Each structure stands twice: as C-alpha cells, then as structure tokens.
Amino acid sequence: MVHAIFEDLDIVIVGGGICGLATALALHRKGMKSVVLEKSETLRASGGAIAIQPNGWRALDELGVASKLRSNGIRLERIHEIYLNGGKPKEKFVDYSNIGETRWVKRSDLIESLAQDLPLGTIRVGCQIFSVKIDANTSFPTLQLNDGTIIRAKMLIGCDGANSVVADFLELNPKKLHPSSGVRGFTYFPNGHGFAPELLRTIRDKTTAGVAPVNDNLLFWFVNHQYNYQDSKMVEDSKMIKQMVSCPMGHIARPVSERNVTVAGDSMHAMTPFVGQGGSASIEDAVVLARCMARKFQANYNNDHKDFKRKKMIEEAIDEYVNERRMRLVKLALQSYLLGTNMLMFGIIVVICEDLLLQEPAS
Numbered sequence: 001m002v003h004a005i006f007e008d009l010d011i012v013i014v015g016g017g018i019c020g021l022a023t024a025l026a027l028h029r030k031g032m033k034s035v036v037l038e039k040s041e042t043l044r045a046s047g048g049a050i051a052i053q054p055n056g057w058r059a060l061d062e063l064g065v066a067s068k069l070r071s072n073g074i075r076l077e078r079i080h081e082i083y084l085n086g087g088k089p090k091e092k093f094v095d096y097s098n099i100g101e102t103r104w105v106k107r108s109d110l111i112e113s114l115a116q117d118l119p120l121g122t123i124r125v126g127c128q129i130f131s132v133k134i135d136a137n138t139s140f141p142t143l144q145l146n147d148g149t150i151i152r153a154k155m156l157i158g159c160d161g162a163n164s165v166v167a168d169f170l171e172l173n174p175k176k177l178h179p180s181s182g183v184r185g186f187t188y189f190p191n192g193h194g195f196a197p198e199l200l201r202t203i204r205d206k207t208t209a210g211v212a213p214v215n216d217n218l219l220f221w222f223v224n225h226q227y228n229y230q231d232s233k234m235v236e237d238s239k240m241i242k243q244m245v246s247c248p249m250g251h252i253a254r255p256v257s258e259r260n261v262t263v264a265g266d267s268m269h270a271m272t273p274f275v276g277q278g279g280s281a282s283i284e285d286a287v288v289l290a291r292c293m294a295r296k297f298q299a300n301y302n303n304d305h306k307d308f309k310r311k312k313m314i315e316e317a318i319d320e321y322v323n324e325r326r327m328r329l330v331k332l333a334l335q336s337y338l339l340g341t342n343m344l345m346f347g348i349i350v351v352i353c354e355d356l357l358l359q360e361p362a363s
C-alpha cells in the first residue's frame with residue numbers, strides 16, 4: 001500500500017505565471033512568505049511581448065521591478081490603425097498621451113524580473129495540482145499534487161490561469177474566452193529597426209497584423225485571426241452568447257473566495273486579449289491582495305497566531321480584497337469584452353446587465 005506524503009505549508013500560490021509570481025513578490029515585499037507551485041518544468045515565458053498599461057506600471061512600481069523593465073523598453077506614443085477593407089485604406093490614430101504610459105515588454109523579461117526578487121525556494125516547478133478540498137477537521141484547504149503529495153495550506157491563492165483548478169473548486173467555471181488564433185514573434189535589427197514608437201496594425205476582415213517596437217532593436221510582430229459570432233452558429237444560439245458574455249462578469253459578481261481560498265489573475269477574470277489588460281489587471285490583483293493581507297496582519301503575519309485566529313484574519317483579508325477588486329474588474333472586463341466582440345448590440349448589453357444585477361454579491 002502506498003502512503004501519501006503530507007506537507008504543511010502556509011501561503012500556497014498555484015501557478016507561476018505573471019499573476020502567481022507577482023502575488024508571491026507582493027507578499028514577500030510585505031514580509032509574507034509563500035510557495036508557488038507551477039506545473040511546467042520551467043517558468044513559461046512564451047507568447048512574445050505583452051503591452052503593459054499605466055495601471056500595470058503603477059503595480060510594477062509597487063513591486064519594485066518597474067524601473068529595470070522600463071529602461072529596456074520604448075514608451076509608445078500612439079496606436080496607428082489601417083483598415084484595408086473596401087476601396088481606399090482608412091487610417092485611425094489613438095494618442096497614447098491620453099492613455100498614459102504604455103510599453104511592450106518581453107514576457108520572458110517580465111517573468112524573470114518577478115521571479116528573481118523572490119527568496120530561494122519560493123518557486124517549485126513540475127508541481128501540478130489535481131484537486132482542492134477542504135479538510136473536514138481543520139477547515140483549511142488541502143491540495144493533491146501529481147506525485148501523490150498532499151499539501152495542507154493555511155491560505156490558497158489560485159493563479160492557475162483561465163482553466164483553473166482552484167476556480168473550479170470555487171465553482172467559478174472558468175472558460176477560455178479567446179476566440180482567436182495567431183502567430184507572433186520578434187525580429188532583432190542589429191542596426192535599429194527605424195519603426196516609430198507606435199503600435200501599428202492593419203485590419204482586414206477578421207485578420208489583424210501588427211508590429212510594435214519593444215526597444216530600438218527589437219520589434220514585436222503578430223498576426224491574429226479573430227473568430228466572431230458570424231463564424232459559427234453562435235449568433236443563432238442565445239444560450240451560447242449568454243455563456244460567453246456572462247462568463248467574465250459572472251466570475252466577478254459571484255463570491256470568489258471560500259474558506260481561505262481565493263483566485264487572482266486570469267483564474268478570476270479571463271479577459272479577451274484585445275485591450276491588453278489581462279496582464280496589468282493580474283499584477284494589480286497581486287498588489288491589492290498583499291496590501292489587504294498586510295493591513296489585516298499589521299505586518300505581523302509571522303506572529304504565532306492560533307490557527308482559528310489566523311484563519312479568520314485571512315478570511316477577512318480575502319473579503320476586503322474581493323470587495324476592492326469587484327467594481328474595478330467589472331469595468332475592465334466589460335471594456336475588454338465589448339472591444340473583443342465588437343458586439344455593442346442592445347441585446348448583448350441587456351444580457352450583461354441582467355447577469356450583473358442578478359448575481360449575489362459576495363461578502
């Protein structure tokens with residue numbers, strides 16, 4: 001008979017993506033130790049570049065990693081769009097000076113910056129979580145790992161992306177909401193690329209091709225094909241439309257915590273990539289969650305609190321975090337979703353509003 005190995009840990013973060021690492025770093029900056037469990041054998045940094053918007057930079061500033069990333073990247077001045085449908089191409093410019101600081105950073109640079117300031121031993125790779133349960137005796141969460149280990153945690157934060165096991169446990173039913181496919185990559189120009197500091201994209205039907213300078217030598221490029229409702233029978237299927245539209249909103253409007261378990265990043269708010277907010281919002285989540293924890297424990301997390309007291313304090317901190325994020329995320333998700341679908345149709349808005357109004361507020 002094989003006996004399970006049990007391990008007791010304090011704060012456990014599932015997922016070593018942008019949000020998991022940012023959360024570990026935010027907690028570390030507030031004097032709280034955590035362990036990040038990542039299922040891949042290495043920290044994944046695929047996906048080319050990511051646009052970080054002003055809210056993301058503010059959060060990275062708080063984490064103390066912004067200045068190095070900034071110094072590696074060009075600040076964008078505008079979006080330059082060229083529409084190729086119909087006869088003559090039409091151009092549109094969106095000035096970034098109204099939006100604020102936006103830069104593209106290599107995902108690998110972002111992941112490395114977040115990871116390298118973490119204490120040794122914080123990140124464990126090759127650790128896939130299969131399931132989450134609540135221990136009937138202690139009421140603390142337990143996690144089952146791929147190698148049979150069972151981890152008993154005092155606090156569990158799911159940063160395991162859009163198909164999150166932790167969000168499943170919380171019955172958030174997360175879904176991938178990116179009905180697009182594409183290729184992306186970098187081209188390095190040793191003598192400089194000569195492109196303007198702008199996101200230049202051409203749009204023809206449902207295909208978008210674009211380039212954005214990361215720095216003077218590195219150019220990020222991408223081609224995306226967006227599937228919209230006309231591509232399928234979805235437009236005739238009101239149930240499917242409701243499911244797709246309500247998903248990000250439902251996530252936020254439902255309780256996103258239970259018994260010392262919560263979620264952050266895409267596990268909490270899977271957004272379409274069209275407004276480039278998923279990453280920035282994930283880093284914001286991390287900062288806010290750590291701030292709520294620090295406020296509750298008044299920088300004394302490591303004090304010898306009795307288990308029941310610690311449990312209650314963590315629950316209260318999570319409640320504050322959820323409340324603080326709720327309206328912020330509703331706004332971001334709504335903006336992201338409507339931009340992504342291009343469906344500012346009355347019917348869709350009614351479905352969204354209906355969902356928002358019908359959900360029970362968490363408390």
Ligand SMILES: Cc1cc2nc3c(=O)[nH]c(=O)nc-3n(C[C@H](O)[C@H](O)[C@H](O)COP(=O)(O)OP(=O)(O)OC[C@H]3O[C@@H](n4cnc5c(N)ncnc54)[C@H](O)[C@@H]3O)c2cc1C
Pocket residue numbers: 014015016017018019020037038039040044049050051052127128129130159160161162163164165178264265266267273275276277278279280281282
């Ligand atoms: C094409 C595209 C372009 C985008 N562009 C932008 C952009 O320009 N700007 C922007 O801000 N956002 C952008 N986004 C969104 C952004 O990438 C995400 O919001 C962000 O990466 C979310 O980070 P996360 O850590 O929450 O999730 P993820 O990055 O998905 O990380 C989750 C991590 O959890 C791990 N994991 C999953 N399950 C388990 C498990 N059971 N056990 C252990 N580990 C597990 C995964 O291996 C992964 O490392 C884009 C998204 C896409 C798809």
